Amino acid sequence: MKHKRAVCLSILLSLLSGLLFSCSEKPAETTESPINSAPGDRTEITVSYMDDGSRYLPMIAEAFNEKSEKYYAVLREYSSENKTGDDPDSYAKLLSDYDADLLGGKLGDVLILTNDIDYLKYAEKGAFADLYSFEGDGFSFDSLFDCVRAPYELDGKLFVLIPGFQLNTLTCKTANAPAGEWTLSGFVGLLNTSDREIIQGLTRDHFFSSYILRGLDEFIDYESKACDFASGGFEEVLKYLYSLPDEIYSSSGNKETGPYINDSFLFNAASFYSFSCFMKEKVLFGLDNPISIIGYPADGEGVSELIPSLYAAVSESSEQKEGAWEFLKFMLENEFEMSIERGMRNLPSCRSSFLKWAEAAKSTHYFFMPGSVEFLEVPAEFLDEATIAEQKRRGAAELFMDEEMTRQLEEFIGGIKGVTKTPPEIKAIVEEEVGYFYDGRNSASQTSANIQNRVSLYLAERQ
Template sequence: MKKNWWKRALSIGLVFGMTAGLCACGGGKGQDASLAKVGVYKMQEFDMPEIDGDDYNIIATTHKNGKIYLMMQVHHWTEEGSSEDIRLLTMEDDGTEIKMTTLEIPEWDYQTPGAGSVDMPVMPRTETEGDGNGEADSEEDTGSDDAADPEEDTGSDDAADPEEDTGSDDAADSEENTGSDDENDPEGDTGSGDGESPEDEREPNAPDSDGEIPEGEEVWENSSYENYNIGADGNIYAIRRYYYENYSTETYTQKDYITSWGMDGKLLRETELEGIRSEEEWSYINTMTVAQDGTVTLILSGDTPCKMTVDAQGNVSEKVPFSEEVGKIFSNIDRIIQKEDGTFLIVYYDENDYSKEFLATFDPATDKMGEPQPMPGNFSYAGYNVMGTGTDFDLLCCNNSGVYTYKAGDEDCVQKMSFINSDLNISSFNSLVAVDENTFVGVFYEDYNNGLKAGRFTYVDPKDIPDKTVLVLAGSYIDGNMKKRVIEYNRNSDEYRIVVRSYDSLNSYDDWQAGYGQLNNDIITGNMPDILITTGLPVENYVAKGLLEDVGSLIEKDEELSQTEFLQNIFDAFSVDGKLYYVIPNFNVSTLMGKSAIVGDRTSWTMAEMLELQNSLPEGTNMIGEMTRSGFFQTAMRFCGSDFVDVSTGKCDFDSQNFISMMEYAKTLPEELSEDYFGEDYWANYESQYRDGRTILSSLSISNIRDINYSVNGYFGEDVSYIGFPTENGKGSYAMANECYAISSRSKNTEAAWEFLRYYLTEEYQSSLQWGLPVQKKYFDENAKNALGRPFYIDEEGNKQEYDENFYLNGEAIVLDPLTQEQVDKVVSFILSIDKCYYYNEDIINIVNEEMDAFFTGQKSAQEVAKIIQNRAQIYVNENR
């Protein structure tokens, strides 16, 4: 048994990022060196106890009287099933004196009700002498498993996927977990489901306590714990919810109990809460608070928001409705956070506009609500997760960029800590506790999958940080992989630091493109970053203005990369006038595919040729699967936008016969797809539409050659042609960069920017791609080679395990044959023939969409609308060149 963590809680070593990333100095050249010194914190990591579970997560956090209390849910998985236990982790707010206690959870003795009756389970009660505040047993064996995997953790969504989940996890976002989760209550109960901890669950047809199933009955029973609270009396409280459903008799009931434990984990008492809900009134427990004398105050939301109390002797009061004003607020709660003094901060929605939120205080002792203050417009949109409160601010919150504070009445949140500037690859905080103005303690995930960690974070004064030459990297959105790359670069560079500007922080529900607009405006007005993530931006405008560095020349001058063979056709696709302005690490290819027997063995066609084929097919045949009018032009602009806007010359051609033919074809398509588009048996008809010839063309995006097998041998079941979208120039397929970066031609640190970006073209990166087609020829060929043969995975012992790939047709599985060498050669030849990139310019596409409706509704002719689009588009292009 390991018990040394009881005595030694605080690691003396600083995190690597501080020692490696902030040492050495440059001359402070380039962009303002102070940019890299904003929100810098150092971290001292705590020695956390070893957990004898398969996975775990923090479900509630409390800070009281200089101590931190973490309620932890530990999962255990076996071949027989799963189980969970609840533990209390306590520590001083400096990270010392860490102790872990497992709460006593009795075995529930379920008594299955008979038909037509509802009896509650009999729960053994345990009384404990004294005040229940005994210390944890230092001889307790806590086992070992620190490496919990947040990707598999099903209890805490925020901690598991910070990049794709920017919403809130109420279990982790307050000093006292008081959030809500509608998913756990079949009647719509929105109590704190994130803290749910089912201790026993019986599936339908499970035996009762006597090992028998009532004849002809299917039942389901479950008990769970939530709404954890560390009371002012020094005990632990939670709500136990009991659910019972008899599917055979359609009998359902739910009951609630207050359960309390001492700090030693011993069960003290349990009180049934009668009168919470009734058939006439829907109600649920939103949160609770516990006074010094053990009186519990419950805040109830539902049809009639109200409160009720339970004294230390278990006496339950009647429900006392709130005023109409207070009731409206409790009916629209987003988050409710309990402060150390027992009052609450409430973040709630405008009942008429859920994009607007307000902040108010609430005192449960007096039922008084403070004056509501409007929250920042981007608070919800930006993914801020409320974690706790502080003394010099109201809210302590975080998103995937750092930790922020907010004071009621302020226009925006203020960044307290920047993950990147601190050289910390933190994916997400599970809980935060403000210790003082410059210090906080946090439980977090580092690099997504390295298990829960905890540490003390201390502010670093800018004057104590050496200067380095600063480069700015910016984009409309910056993903976690890029942030990780920046942190690694900053840790290892003695001379340079990269700071990040992610413009999506400016977006809100009122203006979801505010960041895009501001970044574009900054670029064209001279505030160009050294390194630009080009995704979604009108890059042809920047090329025309000479704002981008010639990356092709940088590759030619590079001693290593100049000797590397790349897919030249892909570089050509992204070149303008023979110059490559982008670093393209990987790509995919988009096209339209159809049976060769129908569309012919070719890789391009014109609009006239497509219409000729359509006229020869049986009436009712769909040319392109599930295509609407607006969808057609969204697709057309991606494939053919460069046919109508010449990036090199700036000439537009929207009044051409080609564009008018597209307009006339689009008008024949439905405005929207009806519910019976594929009939009653939707999926069976969907899966067979291409094999049966009811639909001719399917869109295809190739990011891994092996993956096309499902489309080729599954959906079509015979030889296919990658024919593409109908165009006049014969280039109806395109390449799209999954990642695309550029360097400012005005940067004073071009060599440093290139040193950062060239990594994406090196063998180290190209050989490790998990998705997307490599641009290095060597690894592209390897991708094609791996497409042959049955799919496989590598098991835990490192052995290759092959398996069959199935396609489902009319509800039956069809085992697909692997791609043949001939099929692979055909798609490789097709990919290597593509020398056009996709077209995307939000402003041009908006012009097309805005004017097209006049043609679709018959107000104007195709020629009239095409001329208007031509004039507007040409003016836009001229103004932005």
């Protein structure tokens, strides 16, 4: 009997030992990221993009997959799938293949284009769905700032959206805004006749890149596919360009507010990508003075340069257009365009996102040094009475995104009238011909004529 008990006990211990051993050998369970996990019974949509070195698209897709009950986004990074080397020929072939695949409807449902790609050529060839056809279901395109819609419309249709943007433009005190038409040739006339500096630091390269290249739309009629570089106005602009120095020294630093407050400088070339940029501009011209965007002189009303974070479109050949549109809406309405960890790098295109971020930014205070646009940014967790007292002792101006500042900035963005839409190919033509003008090979008149001929040919080929 004792022997049987011993045998049974031995068998039981052996079984327990085997069970414990098998458990110890079993690998630990891993939780897959929602971007890689199985979609379950959700409908799959493909998001095609080219990696720009950021984590923006993967973060968007992961968040979308966590929240969407109906759709599941799968990322497809085009260059890693198709690039065969690092030499220029390989990259040129990659772009050529991308061009063919996009036009052939082979890239999936959501198409994400980097901001240096000419989206218009794809829109003109019918590669994108009209986004206005998706209006409704809780979304109105009126929730977007006008400046991110109007420039991208084609024949009353909208083919791309941009989640966020940066803005380059000219600003001034509202009281000093130019009356009448605001054109590049008129601006040159003002610069030639004024006894003031008007704007700081005009060198040849600065004037060419900041004013001529951004003001070319004044000489182009995109609807009629015509241009007017040879009638004399552009020639006068080139002559003024040639008169400028290569370098310039100004006794007023570009961070000093005095020359702008006392109207020694009327205009400022400004960039906007965060709330603090707007505060800096207000401080520059004096907090008591309303400021306005006047834009770079062109087209009569002035134009601003809008730099999209990216272009997002729905493929016309997609069989999951509704799902693709849900992904685009998610991009517009979430907070990834501005990350607390990375800092604010773009202004949001959607008003609801703008207001959400303005509310979140209320807790951050900005202390501007007297007579300067240099500032100290203090998040809420570091803001105490001692810090505030020290900054007041220094005479610093304390600003933050209260309701009035939010209202002013929203109105300021809403005041962007025109956005330059000059294709990169036309800019390249002008750069090349002006280079020949710089080195004396061609006169201003011949340069204008050459640009007229080449741009006319380019526009004709786009018909």
